[in-house]
Amino acid sequence: MNYKIMKYVFPILFVAFVIGCSDLNDDLTDPGHLNIHKDGIASTDSPNFHAAKLAESNWDIESCQQCHASDYSGGTVEVSCNGCHSNPGGPESCNTCHGSFGDVTRIAPPTDLHNNVATTYKGVGAHSSHIYDIDIAAPLSCYQCHPNQTVPGQSYISSHADGLPAEVSIPGYNSAAATCSNTACHGNFTYAKSGSANPWGFTTESIAGNNATPLWTKVDGTQAACGTCHGLPPTGHIAADLNLCVDCHGDVVDESGNIIAPLLHADGxxxxxxxxxxxxxxxxxxxxxxxxxxxxxxxGVTDRNSSRVGLHNEHLFENSKGSEINCESCHIVPATYKDAGHFDSTYGSEVVFTDQQNISLAASSYETEIYKCNNTYCHGNFEYSKADSQYPWAYSGSTITGNSVDLTWLQAGDEQVACGTCHGLAPIGHIEADITECKDCHDTVVNEIGEIINAEKHINGMINVFGN
Ligand code: HEC
Ligand code: HEC
Ligand code: HEC
Ligand code: HEC
Ligand code: HEC
Ligand code: HEC
Ligand code: HEC
Ligand code: HEC
Ligand code: HEC
Ligand code: HEC
Incomplete structure (x- = not known):
């Protein structure tokens, strides 16, 4: 018999029969319920729960439409799915099978398709860190990692559920190892000096990231830490500490090194x-x-105990012992900030002594690692010779020399500049005299109690005696 006809005829006959019989036989037994599913189809704690069944069929929800209607509102069996699945789209809502079942705005795992929530499962992995809980860059969209076939907001496309594992469109993704490689975001970037408007920012021909290979299932923050995707600063970039990035990249980071504008960071x-x-x-x-x-x-460091500050103030502004010492004495001073040599790849190595008017600093040296200054004229590396002198009688030896003390840039206080440190009282090779007597001959420089009365004349590279 024609199946189509039977399909309509049979229920009519059946209904007529039931009505007929009930009229006549009120005591007939209940015809029973048509059990298509095993018991427990609607009980989350049953092995027959429909979610488990669906997983076995690779989430083929179209098969349910035959009886429950194409919009799942009940259909021939008059059992609606939408009472429980009350989000727009009913069971086709994007958070039904993956994402948070209770939150339509969270459609990416967790939970994954097998209800796992731990990030050590590949299905869960670092989804949240890329999409919902990200504070160092713009949130990613599904299509940036998955083929652009089913997008949030779109109607459900059944063909996208075509069997696990999920397709990942990042070329460097290794599903077996769950690692990502060669992604621009994790540091696969190179900026060429030749193409740059700011070549002064480079110490080599290019600035490059670390090109990291992050593990998708390791979500402990270590792979999103500063310095993982690119160095601080990146390879080939002028010297900078984390708290200095702000000087030049102030729209992106603050002085503590926090990303203040995620949308601008790692955006290409x-x-x-x-x-x-x-x-x-x-x-x-x-x-x-x-x-x-x-x-x-x-x-912004002003702490004197910091090597960055060290004895700058003592030399620049608080120098009561000698002439003021300018930046040029100890550094090559750039004319503009972008001059070659101003920035480079390491900190602190740029102490370069340059002779001042009468002072030769040629023999001086600075040891960066131990912040030590050696052989400076100012600290007693001087030698005057009796043979060249117009006052040979002032000599007890063939030369008058200072103590040439080695100093530490880190030690503030008077100890390194007490009378008698840079040269003796009187100096080696000088006729004997005590501190109250220096003024008898060096009258323009000191007074009778041994105070420097004219710093401009003390430590000026000149012999100052008898009124000159
Ligand atoms: C052949 C018809 C048919 C198909 C196909 C079908 N169902 Fe049903 N379903 C029913 C009937 C009839 C009921 C009423 C209870 C019963 O008979 O088990 C029902 C009840 C249910 C219930 C219980 C509802 C409640 O409120 O208690 C759930 C859940 C359910 N079906 C899920 C599904 C899912 C999921 C699919 C697809 C994988 C599906 N059904 C496919 C006929 C069908
Ligand atoms: C009695 C309430 C109820 C009814 C009726 C119901 N569901 Fe569900 N369904 C649930 C709950 C609860 C879950 C989720 C369980 C979880 O993920 O914790 C679920 C999960 C699902 C899932 C996700 C499976 C997965 O892998 O996580 C699909 C798909 C689904 N239901 C489809 C349907 C369809 C189709 C119907 C109607 C034929 C239907 N449901 C009827 C309660 C219901
Ligand atoms: C009935 C269950 C179900 C529903 C509803 C569902 N998906 Fe999926 N989705 C899957 C399955 C299963 C996969 C696993 C991937 C596969 O099979 O290739 C998946 C994977 C994905 C992926 C990963 C890429 C891929 O295709 O593998 C994206 C993106 C996605 N779904 C988006 C959505 C969006 C957007 C919606 C809502 C419009 C949605 N899904 C609704 C079952 C579902
Ligand atoms: C940063 C890249 C990335 C983004 C963005 C991303 N995914 Fe994924 N997704 C993956 C990776 C990697 C896997 C694991 C693939 C595998 O199994 O090897 C995966 C797997 C999945 C799976 C399969 C889960 C399972 O149980 O195996 C679903 C579903 C999925 N993604 C949905 C989404 C949805 C929906 C979005 C957008 C809201 C999204 N993904 C955004 C990288 C991403
Ligand atoms: C003194 C200024 C200056 C400081 C401080 C500085 N940068 Fe840069 N940075 C530059 C310049 C100039 C470029 C090259 C830009 C160009 O090519 O136009 C650059 C380029 C970069 C690049 C590659 C191009 C880009 O913008 O993505 C990165 C990454 C970068 N810097 C990170 C850092 C980090 C991290 C810090 C702090 C540790 C830092 N920079 C501190 C000046 C600076
Ligand atoms: C997930 C990888 C990743 C991590 C983690 C990361 N960065 Fe970046 N960062 C990048 C990429 C990629 C660039 C390259 C430029 C671009 O695409 O915007 C960049 C560029 C920069 C720049 C240059 C300005 C710019 O946006 O162009 C600064 C400054 C910077 N990062 C600082 C930081 C600081 C500070 C941290 C730690 C809070 C950090 N980065 C952590 C990937 C990362
Ligand atoms: C964008 C920030 C910035 C500006 C503007 C700037 N400097 Fe610098 N300067 C630095 C940094 C960073 C260092 C440390 C460089 C190193 O150690 O490689 C430095 C170091 C120095 C030094 C120590 C010697 C050296 O090269 O390390 C002197 C002197 C100096 N700068 C003078 C100047 C002068 C003069 C100007 C104005 C023409 C100037 N700076 C403008 C950031 C700047
Ligand atoms: C007496 C010698 C001397 C004089 C004068 C001097 N500096 Fe320095 N400067 C140093 C030493 C020593 C260091 C520490 C180098 C190190 O890190 O080991 C230093 C470090 C610096 C640094 C790097 C500090 C940092 O934050 O990392 C800058 C910038 C600097 N000097 C600028 C100047 C400027 C500008 C002047 C003039 C206003 C000046 N210096 C005068 C000796 C001097
Ligand atoms: C930082 C090292 C230093 C200290 C400390 C120092 N001197 Fe000198 N002093 C020199 C140098 C260097 C000369 C060599 C002459 C010159 O360049 O003016 C000198 C020269 C002199 C002279 C010879 C006059 C002259 O300037 O030519 C007298 C006198 C003198 N010092 C007294 C003192 C007295 C008194 C003190 C203690 C208040 C003192 N010095 C502390 C470095 C020092
Ligand atoms: C009696 C006079 C006399 C007294 C007292 C005297 N000096 Fe001198 N001193 C000289 C003369 C003269 C020279 C110059 C030698 C020359 O021109 O070669 C000289 C040279 C020096 C020099 C090396 C050249 C220079 O000027 O830097 C120093 C340093 C110095 N005296 C320090 C002292 C100190 C410190 C005292 C006190 C403790 C002192 N002198 C006491 C006469 C004196």
């Missing part, structure tokens, strides 16, 4: 900021210039 663009060196090239924008007091090192 160079961000040299508006409020930075390019709009404010003043020498004291990043550190002190010759007039800012007290000396402020990079990153």
């Amino acid at each position: 663009n160079i961000q040299l900021t508006s409020e930075n060196v390019l709009s404010n090239t003043a020498c004291n924008h990043c550190h002190s210039n010759a007039t800012t007091q007290p000396f402020e090192a990079l990153g």
Whole structure:
């Protein structure tokens, strides 16, 4: 018999029969319930729960539409799915099979398709860290890692559930190892000096990231830490500490090294900021210039115990013992911030002594690692010779020499500049005299109690005696 006809005829006959019989035989037994599913289809704690059944069929929900209607509202069996699945789209809502069942805005795992929530499962992995709980870059969309076939907001496309594992469209993704490689986001970037408007930012031909290979199932923050995707600073980049990035990338980071504008970070663009060196090239924008007091090192550091500050103030502004010492004595001073040599790949190695008017600093040296200054004229590396002198009688030996003390840049206080440290009282090779007597001959420099009365004449590279 024609099946189509039977399909309609049979229920009509059946209904007529039931009505007929009930009219006549009120005591007939209940015809029973048509059990298509095993018991427990609606009980979450049953092995027959429909979620488990669906997983076995690779989430083929179209098969349910035959009886429960294409919009799942009940259909021929008049059992609606939408009472329980009350989100728009009913069971086709994107958070039904993956994501948070109770939150339509969270459609990516967790939970994954097998209800796992631990990030050590590949299905869960670092989804949240990329999409919902991300604070160092813009949130990613599904299509940035998955083929663009089913997107949030779109109607359900059944073909996207075509069997696990999920397709990942990142070329460097290794599903077996669950690692990602060669992604721009994790540091697969190279910016060439030759193409740059700011070549002064480079110490080599290019600035490059670390090109990290993160593990998708390790979600403990270590792979999103500063310094993993690119160095601090990146390879080939001028020297900078984490707290200094702000000087030039101030739209992206703050002085503590926090990302303040996630949308601008790791977005594929160079961000040299508006409020930075390019709009404010003043020498004291990043550190002190010759007039800012007290000396402020990079990153706003003014603590004298910091090597960055060290004895700057003592030399620049608080020098009561000698002539003021300018930046040029100890550094090569750039004319503009972008001059070659101003920034480079390491900190602290740029102490370069340059002779001043009468003072030769040629023999001086600075040991960066131990912050030690050696052989400076100022600290007693001087030698005057009796043979060349117009006052040979002032000599007890063939030369008058200082003590040439080696100093530490880290030790503040008077100890390194007490009378008698840089040269003896009187100096080696000088006729005997005590401190109250120096003024008898060096009258323009000291007074009768041994105080320096004219710092401009003391430590000036000249012999000052008898009124000159
Ligand atoms: C051949 C018809 C048919 C198909 C196909 C079908 N169902 Fe059903 N379903 C029913 C009938 C009839 C009931 C009423 C209870 C029963 O008979 O088990 C029902 C009841 C249910 C219930 C219980 C509802 C409640 O409120 O207690 C759930 C859950 C359910 N079905 C899920 C599914 C899912 C999921 C699919 C697809 C994988 C599906 N059904 C496919 C006929 C069907
Ligand atoms: C009695 C309430 C109820 C009814 C009726 C119901 N569901 Fe569900 N369904 C649930 C609950 C609860 C879950 C989720 C369990 C979880 O993930 O913790 C679920 C899960 C699912 C899932 C996800 C499976 C997975 O892998 O996580 C699908 C798909 C689904 N239901 C389809 C249907 C369809 C189709 C119907 C109607 C034929 C239906 N459901 C009827 C309660 C119901
Ligand atoms: C009935 C269950 C179900 C529903 C509802 C569902 N998905 Fe999926 N989804 C899957 C399964 C199963 C996979 C696993 C991947 C596969 O099979 O290739 C998947 C994977 C995905 C993926 C990973 C890429 C891929 O295709 O493998 C994306 C993205 C996705 N779903 C988005 C959505 C969006 C958006 C919606 C809502 C419009 C949605 N899904 C609704 C079952 C579902
Ligand atoms: C940063 C890249 C990335 C983004 C963004 C992303 N996914 Fe995934 N997704 C993956 C990876 C990697 C896997 C694991 C693939 C495998 O099994 O090897 C995966 C797996 C899945 C799976 C399969 C889960 C399972 O149980 O195996 C689903 C479903 C899924 N993603 C949905 C989504 C949805 C929906 C979005 C957007 C809301 C999204 N993903 C965004 C990388 C991503
Ligand atoms: C997940 C990888 C990743 C991590 C983790 C990361 N970065 Fe980045 N960062 C990048 C990428 C990629 C760039 C390359 C430029 C771009 O695409 O915007 C970049 C660029 C920068 C820049 C240059 C300005 C810009 O946006 O162009 C600064 C400054 C910076 N990062 C600082 C940080 C700091 C500080 C941290 C730690 C809080 C950090 N980064 C952690 C990937 C990362
Ligand atoms: C003194 C200024 C200055 C400081 C401080 C500085 N940068 Fe840069 N940075 C630059 C310049 C200039 C470029 C090259 C930009 C170009 O090519 O136009 C650059 C480029 C970069 C790039 C590659 C291009 C981009 O914008 O993504 C990264 C990444 C970067 N810097 C990170 C950092 C980090 C991290 C710090 C702190 C540890 C830092 N920078 C501190 C000046 C600076
Ligand atoms: C964008 C921030 C910035 C600006 C603006 C800037 N500097 Fe610097 N300066 C630095 C950094 C960073 C260092 C440390 C460089 C190193 O150790 O490689 C430095 C170091 C120095 C030094 C020590 C010697 C050296 O090269 O390490 C002197 C002197 C100096 N700067 C003078 C100046 C003068 C003069 C100007 C104005 C023409 C200026 N700076 C503008 C950031 C800046
Ligand atoms: C007496 C010698 C001397 C004089 C004068 C001097 N400096 Fe320095 N400067 C140093 C020493 C020593 C260091 C520490 C180098 C190190 O890190 O080991 C230093 C470090 C610096 C640094 C790097 C600090 C940091 O934050 O990392 C800057 C910038 C600097 N000096 C700028 C200047 C400027 C500008 C002047 C003039 C206003 C000046 N210096 C005068 C000796 C001097
Ligand atoms: C930081 C090292 C240093 C200290 C400390 C120092 N001197 Fe000198 N002194 C020198 C140097 C260097 C000369 C060599 C002459 C010159 O360049 O003016 C000198 C020269 C002199 C002269 C010879 C006059 C002259 O300037 O030519 C007298 C007198 C003198 N010092 C007294 C003192 C007295 C008194 C003290 C203690 C208050 C003192 N010095 C502390 C470095 C020092
Ligand atoms: C009686 C006079 C006399 C007294 C007292 C005297 N000096 Fe001198 N001193 C000289 C003369 C003269 C020279 C110059 C030698 C020359 O021109 O070669 C000289 C040279 C020096 C020099 C090396 C050259 C220079 O000027 O830097 C120093 C340092 C110095 N004296 C320190 C002292 C100190 C410190 C005292 C006190 C403890 C002292 N002198 C006491 C006469 C004296």
